Amino acid sequence: MEFFFDPQSVAVIGASRTENRPGHNVLRNLVDLGYKGKIYPINPNINTLLGLPVFPSIEAIPDPVELVIIIIPTPLVPKILRDCAEKGVKGAVIITEGFAETGDAENAQLQLELKQIVNETGIRVLGPGTMGIVNLQKNFTSSYVDFKGLQTTGNITFIAQSGIFTGGLVRYFATYDIPVSRIISLGNKIDVDDADILNFLAKDAQTRVIASYLEGISDGKRFITAARNISPQKPVIVLKGGTTIAGVRAANSHTGSLAVDNDIFNAVVKQTGLVRVETLTDLFETARAFSITPLLPRGPRLAIITYSGCLGVLSSDTALKLGLQLATFSTETSEKIHEVVFDRKFGANPVDTYPSTLKSGNERVFTTALDTVLNDENVDGAILTVWGDEKPDEKPFSPKIRDIILHHQKNGKITIIPVLGEKLGIERERKFFEDSGIITTIFADQAIQIYKNLYQYNKYKQSKELLH
Amino acid sequence: MEFFFDPQSVAVIGASRTENRPGHNVLRNLVDLGYKGKIYPINPNINTLLGLPVFPSIEAIPDPVELVIIIIPTPLVPKILRDCAEKGVKGAVIITEGFAETGDAENAQLQLELKQIVNETGIRVLGPGTMGIVNLQKNFTSSYVDFKGLQTTGNITFIAQSGIFTGGLVRYFATYDIPVSRIISLGNKIDVDDADILNFLAKDAQTRVIASYLEGISDGKRFITAARNISPQKPVIVLKGGTTIAGVRAANSHTGSLAVDNDIFNAVVKQTGLVRVETLTDLFETARAFSITPLLPRGPRLAIITYSGCLGVLSSDTALKLGLQLATFSTETSEKIHEVVFDRKFGANPVDTYPSTLKSGNERVFTTALDTVLNDENVDGAILTVWGDEKPDEKPFSPKIRDIILHHQKNGKITIIPVLGEKLGIERERKFFEDSGIITTIFADQAIQIYKNLYQYNKYKQSKELLH
Numbered sequence: 001m002e003f004f005f006d007p008q009s010v011a012v013i014g015a016s017r018t019e020n021r022p023g024h025n026v027l028r029n030l031v032d033l034g035y036k037g038k039i040y041p042i043n044p045n046i047n048t049l050l051g052l053p054v055f056p057s058i059e060a061i062p063d064p065v066e067l068v069i070i071i072i073p074t075p076l077v078p079k080i081l082r083d084c085a086e087k088g089v090k091g092a093v094i095i096t097e098g099f100a101e102t103g104d105a106e107n108a109q110l111q112l113e114l115k116q117i118v119n120e121t122g123i124r125v126l127g128p129g130t131m132g133i134v135n136l137q138k139n140f141t142s143s144y145v146d147f148k149g150l151q152t153t154g155n156i157t158f159i160a161q162s163g164i165f166t167g168g169l170v171r172y173f174a175t176y177d178i179p180v181s182r183i184i185s186l187g188n189k190i191d192v193d194d195a196d197i198l199n200f201l202a203k204d205a206q207t208r209v210i211a212s213y214l215e216g217i218s219d220g221k222r223f224i225t226a227a228r229n230i231s232p233q234k235p236v237i238v239l240k241g242g243t244t245i246a247g248v249r250a251a252n253s254h255t256g257s258l259a260v261d262n263d264i265f266n267a268v269v270k271q272t273g274l275v276r277v278e279t280l281t282d283l284f285e286t287a288r289a290f291s292i293t294p295l296l297p298r299g300p301r302l303a304i305i306t307y308s309g310c311l312g313v314l315s316s317d318t319a320l321k322l323g324l325q326l327a328t329f330s331t332e333t334s335e336k337i338h339e340v341v342f343d344r345k346f347g348a349n350p351v352d353t354y355p356s357t358l359k360s361g362n363e364r365v366f367t368t369a370l371d372t373v374l375n376d377e378n379v380d381g382a383i384l385t386v387w388g389d390e391k392p393d394e395k396p397f398s399p400k401i402r403d404i405i406l407h408h409q410k411n412g413k414i415t416i417i418p419v420l421g422e423k424l425g426i427e428r429e430r431k432f433f434e435d436s437g438i439i440t441t442i443f444a445d446q447a448i449q450i451y452k453n454l455y456q457y458n459k460y461k462q463s464k465e466l467l468h
Numbered sequence: 469m470e471f472f473f474d475p476q477s478v479a480v481i482g483a484s485r486t487e488n489r490p491g492h493n494v495l496r497n498l499v500d501l502g503y504k505g506k507i508y509p510i511n512p513n514i515n516t517l518l519g520l521p522v523f524p525s526i527e528a529i530p531d532p533v534e535l536v537i538i539i540i541p542t543p544l545v546p547k548i549l550r551d552c553a554e555k556g557v558k559g560a561v562i563i564t565e566g567f568a569e570t571g572d573a574e575n576a577q578l579q580l581e582l583k584q585i586v587n588e589t590g591i592r593v594l595g596p597g598t599m600g601i602v603n604l605q606k607n608f609t610s611s612y613v614d615f616k617g618l619q620t621t622g623n624i625t626f627i628a629q630s631g632i633f634t635g636g637l638v639r640y641f642a643t644y645d646i647p648v649s650r651i652i653s654l655g656n657k658i659d660v661d662d663a664d665i666l667n668f669l670a671k672d673a674q675t676r677v678i679a680s681y682l683e684g685i686s687d688g689k690r691f692i693t694a695a696r697n698i699s700p701q702k703p704v705i706v707l708k709g710g711t712t713i714a715g716v717r718a719a720n721s722h723t724g725s726l727a728v729d730n731d732i733f734n735a736v737v738k739q740t741g742l743v744r745v746e747t748l749t750d751l752f753e754t755a756r757a758f759s760i761t762p763l764l765p766r767g768p769r770l771a772i773i774t775y776s777g778c779l780g781v782l783s784s785d786t787a788l789k790l791g792l793q794l795a796t797f798s799t800e801t802s803e804k805i806h807e808v809v810f811d812r813k814f815g816a817n818p819v820d821t822y823p824s825t826l827k828s829g830n831e832r833v834f835t836t837a838l839d840t841v842l843n844d845e846n847v848d849g850a851i852l853t854v855w856g857d858e859k860p861d862e863k864p865f866s867p868k869i870r871d872i873i874l875h876h877q878k879n880g881k882i883t884i885i886p887v888l889g890e891k892l893g894i895e896r897e898r899k900f901f902e903d904s905g906i907i908t909t910i911f912a913d914q915a916i917q918i919y920k921n922l923y924q925y926n927k928y929k930q931s932k933e934l935l936h
Contacts, residue, residue, distance in 0.1 A: 021826075097823065164778035167822070168888055171857060175891035213778055241778060246794045247785035250777075253813045279913050280782065309718075310632035310681055310709060314748065317715035326714045343570070345721045354635070355565065358489075389639060420636055423643035445747050 001200040003090045004126055004192070005182065006138040007067035008037050011058060011089075013080055014071035014096075015041035015049055022095060023071040025144035026132070027052075033139040040065060058087050067091045069132065069142045074098035077128065078113040085121035093142040094127035099188055101129060103253065111190060118191045130187030131163030134170065137181060137206055145170045154179025155208035156287045159197055161186045161215055178284055179291050181206045193218050195226035202230040208294065210236040211287035213280075215251040217260055217268075224272055231273035232464040235290050235457050238274045239283045240265055273460035275453050282449065285441070289416075289450045293437040296458035297451055298412030299380030301327035303373035304350035305366070306385040306444065307357065311420075312350035315383060315444045322452040326350070333376040340368045349373075362387075367400045370415070374408040381414045381455075383447050388421035388429045396432040405438050414454065416440070416447040469668040471558045472594055472660070473650065474606040475535035476505050479526060479557075481548055482539035482564075483509035483517055490563060491539040493612035494600070495520075501607040508533060526555050535559045537600065537610045542566035545596065546581040553589035561610040562595035567656055569597060571721065579658060586659045598655030599631030602638065605649060605674055613638045622647025623676035624755045627665055629654045629683055646752060647759050649674045661686050663694035670698040676762065678704040679755035681748075683719040685728055685736075692740055699741035700932040703758050703925045706742045707751045708733055741928035743921050750917065753909070757884075757918045761905040764926035765919055766880030767848030769795035771841035772818035773834070774853040774912065775825065779888075780818035783851060783912045790920040794818070801844040808836045817841075830855075835868045838883070842876040849882045849923075851915050856889035856897045864900040873906050882922065884908070884915040 010030065016023030023043075030039050031050050041049045044056040055061050058068065058080070068084050070077060070092055077096050084092055099111035111128065118125050126133070132143030136152040143166045150170060156179055158165040165173075166185040173180050182204075184197055194214060201207045210230070217223045230236060242251035243262050269276045277283050302324050304315045316326055326349050329337070334347030340360040343352055351373070357365045366386065373379050384405075386397050396402075405415040417440045419429040430440040441447040478498065484491030491511075498507050499518050509517045512524040523529050526536065526548070536552050538545060538560055545564050552560055567579035579596065586593050594601070600611030604620040611634045618638060624647055626633040633641075634653040641648050650672075652665055662682060669675045678698070685691045698704060710719035711730050737744045745751050770792050772783045784794055794817050797805070802815030808828040809819055819841070825833045834854065841847050852873075854865050864870075873883040885908045887897040898908040909915040 160778060162776065162778040164776050168776045168779070171890040171893070172888060215778075215781060239782075241781035241785065244785045244788035246788045247781050250781040250784045250818050253816070280911055281913075308630065308632050308636045310628060310630040310683075311636070313683060313709035313715050313718040314707075316718045317709065317712045320712035320714045343721065348721070350718050420640060422639040425639070443748055445749075 001124070001192070001196060003066045004093070004124070004133055004142075005135045006140055007091070009040070009063065009066050010035075010037060010142075011040040011042055011055075011061065011065045011068045012071070013042045013058065013068055015043045015046070015054065016071075017046060017049060022144040026069055026071065026095070026142065029141050029144065029147070033136070033141060035139050037066075037140075038063065058083050058089070061087075065089050067093065067142070069093045069095060071095045074107065074110060078110060078117060081114060081117050081123065081125070082121070085117060085123040089123060091124040091126065093130060093132055094125060094187070095130060095132060095142075095144070096127075097129040099128050101188060101253070111188065115190045125191040127187035128190065131166040131185040133185070134166055134180075134183040143183075143185070147174065149174035151177065151179050154181045154291060155206070156180055156211055156291050157182040157184065157201055157204070157207040157209070158211050159184045159186065159194065160213040161189065162213070164213060178288060189218050193222075195219060195222040198226040198230045198236065202233060208234055209287050209290040210234060211283050212236060213239045213241065213283070215241045220268075224268060227268075227272035227274055232461050236274050237277055237283055237286050237290070237453070238269070239277050239280065273457065273464070275457050277453070285446060286450055286453045289439045289454060290457075292434055292439050293409070293414075295409050295414060295437075296412065296461070297381045297414040297455040298458070300324045300455060301378060301380040302448070302451065303327050303329070303376075303379045303382040304444075305369050305373065305382060306350060306352060307354040307387065308385070309352050311385055311444050312352050315448060316350055318445045318448045322448060324448065324452055324455070327373070327376070327379040329373065330376050330378055333372050333378075336372045337369050340365045363398050363400060366398060367404060370401060371404045374404065374413050374415070379413070381416075381451060383416055383418065383444055383451065385418045385420060385444055386429060388419040388425035388427075390422045390425050394428060397429055402433060402436050402438065406436060409438070414439070414451065416451055418442060418444040418447045469592070469660070469664065471534045472561065472592070472601055472610075473603045474608055475559070477508070477531065477534050478503075478505060478610070479508040479510055479523075479529065479533045479536045480539070481510045481526065481536055483511045483514070483522065484539075485514055485517060490612040493614075494537055494539065494563070494610065497609050497612065497615070501604070501609065503607050505534075505608075506531065526551050526557070529555075533557050535561065535610070537561045537563060539563045542575065542578060546578060546585065549582060549585050549591065549593070550589070553585060553591040557591060559592040559594065561598060561600055562593060562655070563598060563600060563610075563612070564595075565597040567596050569656060569721070579656065583658045593659040595655035596658065599634040599653040601653070602634055602648075602651040611651075611653070615642065617642035619645065619647050622649045622759065623674070624648055624679055624759050625650040625652065625669055625672070625675040625677070626679050627652045627654065627662065628681040629657065630681070632681060646756060657686050661690075663687060663690040666694040666698045666704065670701060676702060677755050677758040678702060679751050680704060681707045681709065681751070683709045688736075692736060695736075695740035695742055700929050704742050705745055705751055705754050705758070705921070706737070707745050707748065741925065741932070743925050745921065753914060754918055754921045757907045757922060760902055760907050761877070761882075763877050763882060763905075764880065764929070765849045765882040765923040766926070768792045768923060769846060769848040770916070770919065771795050771797070771844075771847045771850040772912075773837050773841065773850060774818060774820060775822040775855065776853070777820050779853055779912050780820050783916060784818055786913045786916045790916060792916065792920055792923070795841070795844070795847040797841065798844050798846055801840050801846075804840045805837050808833045831866050831868060834866060835872060838869060839872045842872065842881050842883070847881070849884075849919060851884055851886065851912055851919065853886045853888060853912055854897060856887040856893035856895075858890045858893050862896060865897055870901060870904050870906065874904060877906070882907070882919065884919055886910060886912040886915045
């Protein structure tokens with residue numbers, strides 16, 4: 001599968017002179033990226049393109065070609081794919097759409113032909129209807145989207161049947177600091193499917209976290225085997241489309257996916273340790289969290305420290321609704337907290353730091369409370385809301401808090417930091433903590449949702465480790 | 469109640485020389501705001517403060533005083549409150565904490581004394597333990613928080629028992645463009661409570677939308693009457709804290725609130741037309757949506773137009789999960805859409821504009837699809853995801869789309885615009901549409917949640933109008 005991500009040589013079949021056409025932009029991307037392998041544009045009507053010599057056909061290329069990217073009219077694809085297989089090409093990325101997903105019998109027949117060629121010749125096919133792969137760490141892409149500004153040092157690999165991540169959301173990833181490693185669009189999955197990709201990613205050093213959008217599963221057994229294989233090593237977060245009758249109908253005409261019953265899918269999730277999320281936002285935030293630190297929460301008993309009684313109440317509600325627990329502090333812990341926090345709860349959970357901070361000082365209250373609860377054996381982890389205020393000196397709220405968190409994080413006591421306050425202050429604090437491997441959010445409920453997702457994954461992971 | 473928001477004169481009892489103390493910052497805020505009424509700082513140990521003459525006591529002020537703000541040690545408050553009542557003061561904002569919420573018998577007794585003074589003298593009291601009121605449209609505040617940058621032209625009034633909105637979140641409102649009108653912190657509610665505030669806001673020209681965080685309800689009957697009175701005129705969005713056993717416990721030690729059973733509260737919500745939300749983010753986004761346009765969706769049958777099959781599937785799921793419906797287009801509508809959108813769904817709902825846009829052009833596809841579905845009598849409203857791309861000319865995606873939306877919006881066919889793409893593009897498009905009174909979000913699921921909240925409110929409102 002490596003040749004789909006980092007081929008020695010690539011031919012673009014259907015390279016186009018017209019700017020902003022997919023057949024043009026795929027080639028431009030390869031050139032702009034400084035892709036190190038050989039590039040062969042193919043188009044019988046042109047001689048040169050973007051400074052490269054153009055070939056009339058795949059057969060006309062004198063040297064071997066490892067990968068082809070196909071962007072030509074639908075009816076022509078089977079013939080060309082066969083030519084590629086005969087040439088000894090290892091893999092084909094078929095961007096062309098208009099096959100089985102159209103619901104048209106003739107087009108479905110064309111897709112069957114592609115499948116037959118795969119079976120007969122052994123050429124591997126991604127698609128058809130894929131939007132390609134983005135793999136900037138290797139300066140390679142088979143996609144025609146604009147990837148300018150995309151982080152190239154991330155460890156999250158995105159997979160989707162559709163082109164949502166390689167298309168619509170690449171600009172989002174690039175400008176909202178999502179630390180992407182690779183992006184993969186699967187298309188109609190006549191050959192390469194989720195299971196193949198998961199098996200490949202299990203051994204892929206560039207990938208530590210997988211975030212996936214899927215509608216249908218083509219081969220349930222292979223998918224479950226692949227997911228069970230990768231999950232104990234790397235978290236696979238899944239957003240499932242088509243969970244209502246309207247969604248199923250839409251999915252069917254989108255990727256030709258058949259319905260997977262929601263209960264069956266939940267059973268698969270449980271068996272395989274997949275982390276299921278409900279929205280794109282949750283998918284991104286959970287993936288970001290896993291990517292920030294490989295350390296995972298050891299248990300469900302949360303300590304909540306906040307500067308707002310309201311946030312304490314809402315956080316308690318959220319924790320319980322998500323199946324987590326509010327830790328019961330030891331008497332010693334409560335007494336120690338009560339030395340700096342003066343409220344009627346006498347140091348009980350949740351800890352409300354305001355207005356005691358006015359008397360005891362911000363840093364003393366926050367660090368005492370946090371270190372004390374994390375030292376309590378009844379506590380598994382913490383949610384600590386800090387101020388993200390504007391400051392003339394631009395210094396972070398508290399390096400001491402960071403140090404306390406990092407100290408306890410090694411023992412599986414994870415602290416997540418919601419930062420509320422002013423936009424610039426929020427950005428400053430989030431960057432400060434995340435640069436050190438500490439997960440942050442803006443609101444506490446998001447933090448607790450993430451804690452729950454990470455903890456649930458860890459529970460699965462540990463249950464598997466016990467078996468070995 | 470007007471004197472709590474826009475008093476003729478105000479005394480600050482416990483004015484302090486020490487910067488950043490509440491007793492100092494309340495006064496500084498009044499001076500910085502250019503409050504037009506008379507300001508009387510009171511402190512027996514100082515002569516002048518921030519250029520103002522300081523009085524030793526309330527009795528020492530020669531003129532009448534309409535409102536006092538009290539920030540003195542807890543045990544001294546009852547005596548001072550009585551002095552104020554004798555002086556003829558109409559209202560007192562008691563910022564001082566440490567009463568019944570401490571759980572201490574002596575402190576609870578002090579709170580009872582305050583209540584007695586209210587009963588005997590008729591002076592109105594906000595608090596104790598309030599963080600005051602922010603009312604920048606009148607250059608007035610009884611709060612000590614930093615309100616720099618807060619929009620003063622908004623139409624949303626925030627209410628909370630706690631100081632979350634007047635304290636922790638003022639900086640958030642100021643920098644995330646939440647169009648605030650007034651912010652009210654109620655504290656322990658010994659006198660002025662939610663019902664009083666709702667009754668006042670019903671007649672308040674500055675307020676069109678109410679966003680409220682509440683833990684307990686002090687007088688259920690009065691609350692229900694007030695909510696039923698205001699709801700048909702102005703939406704009241706409510707986030708309820710304390711819906712789990714842990715949350716109830718936290719709420720009890722936060723504001724001394726007693727539990728309100730979740731089912732009972734839901735019954736209250738249904739009876740009164742309150743719009744209940746589950747998170748702070750939902751509270752803000754729903755309030756912002758109501759504030760952007762007074763127009764409301766007429767029905768549950770949604771048309772979904774998106775450039776991503778994945779978003780179409782997820783949006784269909786979200787709509788159905790939230791109790792909305794996917795509109796069934798008329799044959800005429802589908803045929804007209806199919807003239808510009810070539811997919812196997814032949815113009816069915818959801819409409820997937822990509823890659824047909826490559827052939828038919830972005831604007832033609834989007835405007836044709838939108839105008840066609842909104843002209844269909846089977847459609848009540850639309851969710852239209854647009855690109856928020858970077859553009860050198862910084863021009864909006866399509867003024868034509870805006871015009872189509874505004875045309876249909878008058879007939880109760882509301883369109884909400886999720887904008888996905890690049891950060892700057894997203895911000896540009898959101899501003900463009902919102903400046904015209906069109907609601908936007910980033911993700912489609914948020915848009916559908918908002919549509920549902922707005923529609924649910926409109927259903928209640930219309931059922932009330934039918935009775936008249």
